[in-house]
Amino acid sequence: MSAQIIPSRTPAETTLVESFGAVKASLPGSADVAKLREDNFAAFVEAGLPHRRVEAWHYTDLRTIMREALPLAAAPSPAALEGLKKDVAALPLHGTKLVIVDGAFVPELSDKAPEGVTISSLATVLSSGKPDLLTLLAGQGMGAGDAIVALNAAMMQDGIVIEVAPGAVVAEPLNLIYATASATPVARFSRSLVSVGAKASVAIAESSLGEGGRTGQTNGCLIFSVEDEAKVTHTSLLTGSVAGSIRLETFMVSLGARVKFDSFALISGQGLTRRQIFLRFNGEESESTMRGASLLRGREYADTTLFAEHLAPSCVGREIFKYILDDEAVGVFQGKIHVAPEAQQTDGRMLSKALLLTDGVVMNNKPELEIFADDVACAHGATCGGLSEEQIFYLQARGLPYKEAEALLLEAFAAELVDELEDEKTAETLRGEISSWLAARVVK
Amino acid sequence: MLEVKNLNVSIGDRKILNDFCITVKDGEVAAIMGPNGTGKSTLSYVMSGRPGYTVESGEVLLNGVNLLDFEPNERAAKGLFLAFQYPLEIPGVATMTFLKAALNAQRKYRGEPELSTPELMKKVNAAASKLGIKSDMMKRALNVGFSGGEKKRMDILQMALLEPSFGILDETDSGLDIDALRIVSEGVNSLRDPKRGFLVITHYQRLLDYIVPDTVHVMAGGRIVRTGGKELALELEKSGYAEYLGEEKAA
Numbered sequence: 154m155s156a157q158i159i160p161s162r163t164p165a166e167t168t169l170v171e172s173f174g175a176v177k178a179s180l181p182g183s184a185d186v187a188k189l190r191e192d193n194f195a196a197f198v199e200a201g202l203p204h205r206r207v208e209a210w211h212y213t214d215l216r217t218i219m220r221e222a223l224p225l226a227a228a229p230s231p232a233a234l235e236g237l238k239k240d241v242a243a244l245p246l247h248g249t250k251l252v253i254v255d256g257a258f259v260p261e262l263s264d265k266a267p268e269g270v271t272i273s274s275l276a277t278v279l280s281s282g283k284p285d286l287l288t289l290l291a292g293q294g295m296g297a298g299d300a301i302v303a304l305n306a307a308m309m310q311d312g313i314v315i316e317v318a319p320g321a322v323v324a325e326p327l328n329l330i331y332a333t334a335s336a337t338p339v340a341r342f343s344r345s346l347v348s349v350g351a352k353a354s355v356a357i358a359e360s361s362l363g364e365g366g367r368t369g370q371t372n373g374c375l376i377f378s379v380e381d382e383a384k385v386t387h388t389s390l391l392t393g394s395v396a397g398s399i400r401l402e403t404f405m406v407s408l409g410a411r412v413k414f415d416s417f418a419l420i421s422g423q424g425l426t427r428r429q430i431f432l433r434f435n436g437e438e439s440e441s442t443m444r445g446a447s448l449l450r451g452r453e454y455a456d457t458t459l460f461a462e463h464l465a466p467s468c469v470g471r472e473i474f475k476y477i478l479d480d481e482a483v484g485v486f487q488g489k490i491h492v493a494p495e496a497q498q499t500d501g502r503m504l505s506k507a508l509l510l511t512d513g514v515v516m517n518n519k520p521e522l523e524i525f526a527d528d529v530a531c532a533h534g535a536t537c538g539g540l541s542e543e544q545i546f547y548l549q550a551r552g553l554p555y556k557e558a559e560a561l562l563l564e565a566f567a568a569e570l571v572d573e574l575e576d577e578k579t580a581e582t583l584r585g586e587i588s589s590w591l592a593a594r595v596v597k
Numbered sequence: 598m599l600e601v602k603n604l605n606v607s608i609g610d611r612k613i614l615n616d617f618c619i620t621v622k623d624g625e626v627a628a629i630m631g632p633n634g635t636g637k638s639t640l641s642y643v644m645s646g647r648p649g650y651t652v653e654s655g656e657v658l659l660n661g662v663n664l665l666d667f668e669p670n671e672r673a674a675k676g677l678f679l680a681f682q683y684p685l686e687i688p689g690v691a692t693m694t695f696l697k698a699a700l701n702a703q704r705k706y707r708g709e710p711e712l713s714t715p716e717l718m719k720k721v722n723a724a725a726s727k728l729g730i731k732s733d734m735m736k737r738a739l740n741v742g743f744s745g746g747e748k749k750r751m752d753i754l755q756m757a758l759l760e761p762s763f764g765i766l767d768e769t770d771s772g773l774d775i776d777a778l779r780i781v782s783e784g785v786n787s788l789r790d791p792k793r794g795f796l797v798i799t800h801y802q803r804l805l806d807y808i809v810p811d812t813v814h815v816m817a818g819g820r821i822v823r824t825g826g827k828e829l830a831l832e833l834e835k836s837g838y839a840e841y842l843g844e845e846k847a848a
Binding site: 542555565566 | 645646647648668669670672673674679681684685687688689690695698699700702703706738755759
């Protein structure tokens with residue numbers, strides 16, 4: 154007989170319990186939504202903050218790391234929003250700007266929806282929304298059992314709901330811009346949905362404005378529901394987080410049949426970033442490519458954890474994540490491909506590649522395959538190593554100084570994933586981010 | 598002019614070059630022949646500055662400057678070019694990007710103005726068409742997925758663009774079929790110039806039918822053991838290296 158361990162609540166958990174009690178009445182949503190919040194919060198309380206004995210969080214022991222829970226962000230003041238106006242206008246982004254300030258969608262700062270696209274705030278949908286959207290917002294069971302996803306569902310303050318009409322071809326990207334109006338670090342919980350109709354085509358780009366999403370504690374959830382034969386590209390810039398900040402980003406993607414889905418995320422910054430991806434193939438013959446690059450130095454830390462579920466036959470999944478680790482940085486990649494019995498002819502490949510620039514860095518790789526179908530081609534791989542001295546010498550022998558040779562190879566390593574992006578302007582922006590990270594590198 | 602004087606080199610406690618001496622005048626093409634494992638590739642790597650070798654003593658003077666005092670990139674900027682036996686693949690670096698970076702790094706080191714992209718394109722395209730290099734290769738990552746012949750041609754293209762005062766060809770014939778060998782050799786021959794010397798390292802005489810040397814040196818045991826004209830290569834082709842293997846043991 155083993156004694157049951159009942160962990161005491163951490164100060165952060167205690168604050169979250171108090172905080173939920175205080176705000177739940179004012180959080181948006183119908184009575185059904187309020188019930189959903191209660192259920193999710195109960196699930197969170199039972200599990201507590203994720204810790205190392207929770208397999209999916211083994212390396213990122215949030216229970217220990219998160220010493221306190223910050224106060225919930227207040228609704229931004231009109232003056233603060235006014236102040237953000239010119240910053241938004243100055244953003245060098247092409248396409249439609251949609252601004253989320255401390256978790257809340259702000260139509261006044263945002264562009265109008267292009268043709269074929271309907272945009273609402275999450276609060277509106279939760280209060281008066283259509284039942285089908287509410288189902289999609291619940292993530293269709295993806296992330297079930299994850300305490301951070303449950304906490305997000307309980308506390309979600311606002312977010313954006315984007316509906317792309319069937320057959321609509323949205324030419325320019327829809328930019329989700331995260332901004333902040335708070336002078337002090339706060340906690341924000343946002344949940345957004347992109348529902349893409351059959352045969353539609355859209356590009357979504359997530360980025361930050363100023364310290365938006367880069368300070369305090371962020372628990373964000375972005376859900377994609379993609380209908381048959383649609384085409385979606387997605388990029389996310391999770392860069393520039395400040396020291397002490399915690400950014401938890403959940404990315405849920407469910408795909409119909411013959412969909413093409415392509416996603417790239419760039420992670421850098423001094424705060425802790427945990428990105429969790431739940432990918433589900435519901436329809437046959439879909440293709441998904443998930444890519445990510447994490448550039449970490451100092452004592453920075455980033456965790457990407459991916460769960461790809463093949464539930465339908467003949468889908469192609471490509472997952473490739475790269476890390477450049479310098480100084481004493483720590484990288485985590487956990488990836489699991491699950492192939493259900495009915496998902497015959499699945500072609501799933503997952504790869505993690507880490508460049509370790511010093512002896513002081515740590516890379517944790519945990520690739521897994523869980524296959525219940527008998528006619529599949531699945532593979533996973535993980536590599537860790539330094540830059541090739543042979544390649545550096547080759548470049549030096551052609552005239553490049555050592556540092557330049559090294560920088561060229563590092564840039565090539567990270568930018569290789571960006572080169573595959575279709576949208577050249579987006580690729581250019583991402584290349585710029587990678588170059589500036591490398592330029593700031595202190596070569597010892 | 599290249600003068601290698603009393604060069605002694607080891608790897609760990611194994612001596613590779615043993616009081617090695619050679620002089621190659623401007624405009625001269627000198628061939629070094631010798632059996633495997635006699636230090637030919639070590640010589641080319643030590644001259645160009647690859648790490649991993651211990652230079653115990655000696656000098657490598659290019660136009661009077663001791664290259665051993667400089668980093669590999671500085672040696673390149675001072676006019677030394679090594680055509681690799683196996684040019685490396687550099688994934689993610691577009692060939693054109695690399696060419697521009699290399700050319701401008703050398704120009705910058707020498708205090709010359711950098712080349713603009715149009716100027717560079719013009720130079721590259723002219724040199725590439727001479728070597729039968731297709732323009733789509735310039736857009737691809739450097740040497741990635743290139744055949745052995747394409748890689749060698751790319752190396753010669755780099756030599757044509759960088760205009761070194763001295764070129765070392767390290768086993769340039771390895772991995773080449775006859776057609777590729779001819780194209781690469783023609784590329785090298787077109788770069789022969791009264792002001793430019795070459796050191797051609799090979800263990801087959803075949804390459805020297807295409808790149809005809811002024812002098813031939815036989816290397817064994819980490820040093821030059823015999824020197825002659827181009828007819829020496831033919832003699833070696835017949836007799837082999839057996840008579841020089843005693844030198845090997847003595848080293």
